[in-house]
Amino acid sequence: MNTENFIPINTLCLHYKLEINFFNTLNENGLIEIQLVDNIEYVHKESIYEIEKIVRMHKELDVNIEGIDVVLNLLQKIDTLQMELLKVRNRLLLYEN
Amino acid sequence: MAFIDYYKVLEIDKKATEAEIKKAYRKLARKYHPDISPNDKEAEQKFKEINEANEVLSNAEKRKKYDAYGENWQHASEYEKANQQQTYYNKSGPQEDFNSYGRDGDDYSSFFESLFGNSGRGRNRSQQFKGTDLNAELHLKLEEVYTTQKKTITINGKNIRFSIPAGVENGQTIKITGHGGDGVSGGPKGDLYITFSIENHPNFKRDKDNLYSTVMLDLYKAVLGGEITVATFDGKAKLNIAPGTQNDTKVKLKGKGFPVYKNEGHFGDLYITFQIKIPTNLSSKEQELFTELSKLRTI
Numbered sequence: 232m233n234t235e236n237f238i239p240i241n242t243l244c245l246h247y248k249l250e251i252n253f254f255n256t257l258n259e260n261g262l263i264e265i266q267l268v269d270n271i272e273y274v275h276k277e278s279i280y281e282i283e284k285i286v287r288m289h290k291e292l293d294v295n296i297e298g299i300d301v302v303l304n305l306l307q308k309i310d311t312l313q314m315e316l317l318k319v320r321n322r323l324l325l326y327e328n
Numbered sequence: 329m330a331f332i333d334y335y336k337v338l339e340i341d342k343k344a345t346e347a348e349i350k351k352a353y354r355k356l357a358r359k360y361h362p363d364i365s366p367n368d369k370e371a372e373q374k375f376k377e378i379n380e381a382n383e384v385l386s387n388a389e390k391r392k393k394y395d396a397y398g399e400n401w402q403h404a405s406e407y408e409k410a411n412q413q414q415t416y417y418n419k420s421g422p423q424e425d426f427n428s429y430g431r432d433g434d435d436y437s438s439f440f441e442s443l444f445g446n447s448g449r450g451r452n453r454s455q456q457f458k459g460t461d462l463n464a465e466l467h468l469k470l471e472e473v474y475t476t477q478k479k480t481i482t483i484n485g486k487n488i489r490f491s492i493p494a495g496v497e498n499g500q501t502i503k504i505t506g507h508g509g510d511g512v513s514g515g516p517k518g519d520l521y522i523t524f525s526i527e528n529h530p531n532f533k534r535d536k537d538n539l540y541s542t543v544m545l546d547l548y549k550a551v552l553g554g555e556i557t558v559a560t561f562d563g564k565a566k567l568n569i570a571p572g573t574q575n576d577t578k579v580k581l582k583g584k585g586f587p588v589y590k591n592e593g594h595f596g597d598l599y600i601t602f603q604i605k606i607p608t609n610l611s612s613k614e615q616e617l618f619t620e621l622s623k624l625r626t627i
Contacts, residue, residue, distance in 0.1 A: 292358045292361055292364075302364060306364075314497070317499045321497060321535070325535055
């Protein structure tokens with residue numbers, strides 16, 4: 232498999248000064264997806280923004296991984312609700328005009 | 329420039345201990361952090377305020393200065409100069425003048441800059457912060473969001489090319505990661521949020537993925553039935569009209585609506601409402617025939 236679009240977990244550990252266990256726990260909780268290529272663990276580079284968000288929540292706000300999972304789920308729910316609200320508002324405009 | 333009560337910002341007492349300050353800061357940061365309250369200008373502003381308050385109150389030296397001058401902060405410079413002169417006599421060493429630095433950013437209030445200057449910012453500060461998120465509004469026609477397309481916009485002199493997925497909603501905001509303001513202390517760049525303002529179409533009304541249009545139907549087609557050609561959003565379609573079609577009858581053209589957002593190949597439906605056109609300015613012959621018809625109906 233071509234690893235051009237992947238970042239080794241070890242690189243993330245060095246960059247964010249975090250232990251490999253942190254990323255393994257994120258993987259176990261389904262927050263990131265670790266892929267094994269030639270016995271090296273990688274994450275896709277597209278997931279880096281989500282990982283950075285998780286790292287910030289962990290380091291700056293002292294939120295543990297379970298808490299981050301809850302926060303991300305709630306943010307997703309808010310996003311869905313906001314989208315629904317937007318659609319309903321647009322629908323209302325049809326009757327107001 | 330107004331005095332800022334940092335204790336009030338962190339919702340703590342003036343006698344708060346270091347641990348209490350840290351606890352209050354953490355509590356408020358969890359509430360207003362940009363990752364927790366994305367695209368919320370008020371939260372972003374509040375987050376800056378609590379960071380500034382924390383930076384002053386969690387640093388013993390800054391807190392001492394802040395507490396010493398309090399609401400008389402405007403005279404801080406004079407007091408400091410007097411202090412400096414005294415100190416020169418005593419210690420013969422230069423002291424910090426903290427009221428003469430300019431500003432070079434918006435992360436700190438004018439009050440903070442005035443009291444602590446540029447050298448005050450970020451001292452003892454190891455935390456990195458994400459850059460400011462930017463917001464832009466893009467006006468589009470309904471036709472422009474019927475298909476996925478690439479657009480280039482210029483923000484702060486930089487060209488940003490991005491994709492607008494087909495089926496985007498009026499008022500919907502998309503995030504373009506990493507195209508916002510620069511991060512603080514080496515933190516990541518902020519994001520760019522683009523909100524779409526979509527113009528109404530003269531012939532088609534949109535509700536989510538469905539489209540609605542009105543078609544004028546002549547009286548004879550409505551009464552006798554037949555085939556007509558109607559406009560769809562991307563072309564034309566043939567429709568069979570049942571004999572005896574009533575005014576305001578609705579028909580559904582499955583899959584002829586608007587594309588479903590981020591669900592390629594899937595479309596909503598097109599709902600057509602028939603408005604029956606009653607002939608006017610009848611000729612004498614038509615008048616005669618209609619009269620005859622009306623007699624047939626009443627018999």
